[in-house]
Amino acid sequence: MKAVNLWVxxxxxxxxxxxxxxxxxxxxxxxxxxxxxxxxxxxxxNESQSEFKVMPVFxxxxxxxxxxxxxxxxxxxxxxxIQVFDVGTGVMMGAxxxxxxxxxxxxxxxxxxxxxxxxxxxxGYYSSPEGEMLSFPYNSSSPVLYYNKDIFEKAGLxxxxxxxxxxxxxxxxxxxxxxxxxxxxxxxxxxxxxHTENFAAWNNVSWASNQNGLAGVPExxxxxxxxxxxxxxxxxxxxxxxxxxxxxTSEAKQNFTSGECGILTESSGGLGDVIKSGMNYGIGxxxxxxxxxxxxxxxxxxxxxxxxxxxxxxxxxxxxAAFFNFLSQTEVQQFLHEQSGYxxxxxxxxxxxxxxxxxxxxxxxxxxxxxxxxxPPTENSKGVRAPNLPQLRDIQNEEYEKMLAGEQTAEEAxxxxxxxxxxxxxxxxxx
Amino acid sequence: MRxxxxxxxxxxWVLLAPQLAITLIFFYWPAAQAFxxxxxxxxxFGLSSKYVGLENFRKVFADPAYLNAxxxxxxxxLLVAFFALGIALFxxxxxxxLVRGKGFYRTMMIWPYAVxxxxxxxxxxxxxxxxxxxxxxxxxxxxxxxxxxxxGDQAMALVVAAATWKQISYNFLFFVAGxxxxxxxxxxxxxxxxANRRHAFxxxxxxxxxxxxxxxxxxxxxxxxxxxxxxxxxxxxGGPGKSxxxxxxxxxxxxxxxxxMGSSAAQSVILMVIVIALTAFQFRFIEKRVHYG
Numbered sequence: 137m138k139a140v141n142l143w144v145x146x147x148x149x150x151x152x153x154x155x156x157x158x159x160x161x162x163x164x165x166x167x168x169x170x171x172x173x174x175x176x177x178x179x180x181x182n183e184s185q186s187e188f189k190v191m192p193v194f195x196x197x198x199x200x201x202x203x204x205x206x207x208x209x210x211x212x213x214x215x216x217x218i219q220v221f222d223v224g225t226g227v228m229m230g231a232x233x234x235x236x237x238x239x240x241x242x243x244x245x246x247x248x249x250x251x252x253x254x255x256x257x258x259x260g261y262y263s264s265p266e267g268e269m270l271s272f273p274y275n276s277s278s279p280v281l282y283y284n285k286d287i288f289e290k291a292g293l294x295x296x297x298x299x300x301x302x303x304x305x306x307x308x309x310x311x312x313x314x315x316x317x318x319x320x321x322x323x324x325x326x327x328x329x330x331h332t333e334n335f336a337a338w339n340n341v342s343w344a345s346n347q348n349g350l351a352g353v354p355e356x357x358x359x360x361x362x363x364x365x366x367x368x369x370x371x372x373x374x375x376x377x378x379x380x381x382x383x384x385t386s387e388a389k390q391n392f393t394s395g396e397c398g399i400l401t402e403s404s405g406g407l408g409d410v411i412k413s414g415m416n417y418g419i420g421x422x423x424x425x426x427x428x429x430x431x432x433x434x435x436x437x438x439x440x441x442x443x444x445x446x447x448x449x450x451x452x453x454x455x456x457a458a459f460f461n462f463l464s465q466t467e468v469q470q471f472l473h474e475q476s477g478y479x480x481x482x483x484x485x486x487x488x489x490x491x492x493x494x495x496x497x498x499x500x501x502x503x504x505x506x507x508x509x510x511x512p513p514t515e516n517s518k519g520v521r522a523p524n525l526p527q528l529r530d531i532q533n534e535e536y537e538k539m540l541a542g543e544q545t546a547e548e549a550x551x552x553x554x555x556x557x558x559x560x561x562x563x564x565x566x567x
Numbered sequence: 568m569r570x571x572x573x574x575x576x577x578x579x580w581v582l583l584a585p586q587l588a589i590t591l592i593f594f595y596w597p598a599a600q601a602f603x604x605x606x607x608x609x610x611x612f613g614l615s616s617k618y619v620g621l622e623n624f625r626k627v628f629a630d631p632a633y634l635n636a637x638x639x640x641x642x643x644x645l646l647v648a649f650f651a652l653g654i655a656l657f658x659x660x661x662x663x664x665l666v667r668g669k670g671f672y673r674t675m676m677i678w679p680y681a682v683x684x685x686x687x688x689x690x691x692x693x694x695x696x697x698x699x700x701x702x703x704x705x706x707x708x709x710x711x712x713x714x715x716x717x718x719g720d721q722a723m724a725l726v727v728a729a730a731t732w733k734q735i736s737y738n739f740l741f742f743v744a745g746x747x748x749x750x751x752x753x754x755x756x757x758x759x760x761x762a763n764r765r766h767a768f769x770x771x772x773x774x775x776x777x778x779x780x781x782x783x784x785x786x787x788x789x790x791x792x793x794x795x796x797x798x799x800x801x802x803x804x805g806g807p808g809k810s811x812x813x814x815x816x817x818x819x820x821x822x823x824x825x826x827x828m829g830s831s832a833a834q835s836v837i838l839m840v841i842v843i844a845l846t847a848f849q850f851r852f853i854e855k856r857v858h859y860g
Contacts, residue, residue: 203823210613227826231612374717380698381716384806391698527825537807541717564827 160455161215162192165201165440169408170275173475181462188455190217198440199526202227205445209234214445216452217459219274221440222329223525225262226349228443229270230523236444236453238460239269245457253464253482257434257508261519262441265351271441272460275478277405278435278504279330281305281420284318287398288418291317298399298420302366305399305423306373312398313378320380320397322373323388327536328529329438330401330422332358335366337517338422338507340430349521353565358532359547359554362428368546371539381540384533403438404504407477419500421507435507436519439478479505524564528557598839604832611826623833632809633817633834640813643727644791650731651787652780655738660768663746673743680736684794688801691729715803719810722803726811729802730795738783745779746772785849789842814838 166174171194178190195201198221205218220228228235242249251259251269258273281298288295291312299305309321324330336343341362344354373379380397382388392400393413401422402410410417424431444456462468469485472478474494480486486505489495495502522528532553539549573579605623609616627633662672679687694702697714706713715722749772757767773780796815799805805812805820812820818838822831 199824206611206826227611230610231614233614234612381714382698383716384804394699396698524825524827527827530820530825534806534808537717541719541807543808 157187157189158451158455160188160190160217160452160459162190162217162219162442163195163201163205163215164192164219165195165198165221166219166275167194170476173472176475177463177468177472180468181459184462185458188458190455190459198224209445214447216448216456217442217444219440220271220443222261222438223529225271225441226521226523226525229264229521234446235270236446236448237264237268237270238272238442238444241444241453241457242460245454247457247461253484255479255481255483255486255505255509257513257518258437258479258481260513261437271443272463273437273481274440274442274463275405275472275476276437276439276441276481277403277478278437278508279326279334279401279422280404280500280503280507281422282392282400282402282406282410283418283420284392284395284398285416285418287312287317287395291315291398295418298418299423300421301426302369302423303426306369306378309373309378309399310376313376318396318398319377320391321378322399323380323382323391323397324401325382325386325388325403325406327384328532329403331366331370332363332532333520334422334435335363335425337434337436337513337519338432339425339428340433340514340516341428342516343520344522347515347518350515350518354520354522354561356528356554356557356561358557359550362425364547364550365427366425366546367536367539367550371542371546371549374540375542381537384529405439405476405478407500419503421503430514430516432507432510433517434509434511434513435504436517437479437508477501479508522561522564524560527560527564531556531560601832601835601839604828605836607829607832609828611828613828619829623829624837627830627833627837632812635809636812636814636817639723639809639811640792640815643723643730643795643811643813644788646723646727647730647734647791647795648784648787650727651734651738652783654731655735655783656742656776656780658735659739659742659746660772662743673739676739677736679733680740682733684733684797685801687729687733688726688798691725691732691798692802695725715807717807719807722807722811726795726799726802729798730791733798734787734790738787741779741783742776745776749775785845789845792841793838814841 162178164171164174174192178192182189193215195204201218202220202224205214205220208214214234239249239251249269251263251267254269254273255276258276259269262271262273263269283298285295288308291308292315293308293311299308305322312318312321333343336348336358339362341360342348342357344356344358346352346354348354370379374381380388380391382391386402386406388397388400389402389406389409391397392402393410393415395415407419421432422435442460444453448456463472464482466482466484466488469480469482470488470492473480473485473489480489490502535544535549535553535556538544539546544552606618606620607616608619608622658676662669662676665672682690692700694700695706695713695715697703697716703713712718713721715725753771753775754767757771762770792813793815795813796819799811799813799816800819803811805816814834815838818831818834821827821834
């Protein structure tokens with residue numbers, strides 16, 4: 137009799153336990169120090185309440201995570217939340233039936249959703265053309281200039297004032313090389329993101345038609361005169377051996393941390409590795425081209441955002457909403473910002489960090505925020521979007537590499553990148 | 568001859584079932600999916616799909632990048648097969664000449680085969696990376712402008728070297744076995760007739776090794792075509808430009824990076840045809856014409 141009772145009790149407790157805790161899966165691409173931050177915030181959320189449990193799963197690099205998500209969706213096994221990098225934003229936006237807008241998830245579950253609470257540069261990037269916020273900005277970054285203070289001193293350059301314009305960067309880089317302070321003056325990660333997309337926004341020139349693709353199918357304008365001038369300067373520096381090419385993504389960071397190059401332009405999210413290398417570094421704003429009338433305008437965010445997949449249960453969405461609400465709390469945002477070097481997503485977190493005196497101790501950490509928020513964005517500087525941005529970047533990288541190898545001029549490279557890119561856009565948007 | 572007849576009709580199928588299931592699930596089903604996708608135009612999530620017939624194939628063949636990938640693949644495969652066979656044969660012949668320590672050399676030679684392609688790629692990358700490579704530095708000192716990140720020919724040389732290095736062990740093993748099968752009496756007879764070592768090698772050893780060489784040629788070609796993805800991915804990712812983008816790498820890049828499913832599927836169907844043709848070629852001609860032992 138007793139045994140039967142226990143058995144019945146056991147049976148009854150099963151559905152109770154399932155009801156008590158809804159599990160929410162979150163696929164992410166954060167490795168190293170940033171993955172510890174993921175574990176920490178989910179742990180904090182799971183302890184803060186007992187109704188939901190967020191389960192983070194590491195899925196590899198950004199493209200790998202996106203692919204895993206797509207494959208899982210096709211197999212009907214999509215996660216509840218997936219972290220997608222900036223470049224994949226267009227892909228996710230095109231997948232109308234596969235995703236559920238974040239704004240909808242939040243309001244349907246009774247959370248007040250105030251768009252103005254978020255940093256405008258970031259919220260604009262992750263919103264639909266109609267202005268609805270589609271994904272949750274988890275980690276945003278912005279490109280900045282890092283420089284090696286020891287090399288600057290050896291070369292006789294001003295250690296406290298990093299170069300502000302590209303012309304100054306070229307001059308400083310040449311001095312570094314000719315003075316023998318280092319074998320390479322300047323290097324950069326992500327020629328596409330930094331020298332093309334952010335270059336356009338920061339100098340207020342068009343990257344593509346239709347507000348850089350935010351308002352419709354874009355037609356690339358990267359063969360414009362300012363781009364050609366800029367890349368020809370870069371190609372000339374490469375020929376002189378002053379600029380060293382590191383690779384298509386963030387490989388060039390090593391050329392800087394190893395002490396080979398004196399100046400680097402890289403994501404603000406790359407700060408961790410620079411600190412880890414133990415060098416005497418400084419940070420400055422992303423340089424601009426002073427021949428452009430609108431420069432400096434504002435930079436655009438990179439990084440990644442969290443997308444909610446469609447077709448899940450109401451209970452799941454309730455949990456996702458609660459989790460996002462938790463993530464947007466000022467203390468949590470502040471924690472994320474200070475721990476990871478990524479930007480805070482909300483204004484309140486930015487103000488709180490400022491009030492805490494964090495930026496006085498770490499002035500460099502405010503640079504990516506102030507350069508993104510300096511001016512209200514124009515239609516050239518809200519970000520870029522295309523249904524096939526990864527492919528466009530691939531094409532650009534190929535043409536840039538041929539240019540840096542001396543096989544073609546900057547004009548030829550930019551023209552080819554634009555023509556090939558436009559053909560690919562036409563193909564991808566069903567033309 | 569008496570035919571053996573098994574009375575049980577069910578048992579053979581039951582015994583075959585696991586193998587058949589594996590073949591069906593892991594080979595035929597994905598192949599069928601590739602065929603299906605190759606005639607569709609689909610968004611990455613598969614939300615909308617449209618039948619487009621052979622349109623994807625037409626586009627693939629009209630794409631200059633695809634023709635470039637074909638050219639790259641042919642150059643890459645020929646170089647890898649040539650060097651992997653040539654070096655392995657040379658080493659096998661040298662080891663055969665040894666009187667002592669044969670076993671030790673053989674064992675050491677086989678080791679690289681156990682290294683995963685991606686790891687092999689990383690090893691070569693670390694040795695030849697222009698900024699921190701241990702061997703890139705002496706190259707620079709020798710006055711060579713070593714920069715595989717921008718120089719396409721150097722990048723090709725690097726992936727060929729990595730792919731060759733990994734395949735030499737395998738070829739070496741087969742050549743050693745092939746050399747042992749050559750009757751010593753033939754070589755002794757040649758020596759009595761006054762043939763020097765070189766002469767004996769080209770007129771006796773090399774022709775007698777033909778079956779092994781042909782077999783290895785096909786195996787190496789297939790290896791260079793399909794198993795070198797990991798090396799290329801780790802070392803160059805198809806760059807600079809498109810100078811090391813092989814057919815297999817392009818399937819990956821178009822499908823999994825650029826998310827163009829239809830084109831990627833059409834390309835994998837083309838690859839399937841190439842493999843079938845190569846296999847048929849091997850069975851039809853090589854297996855028939857070459858005499859074993």
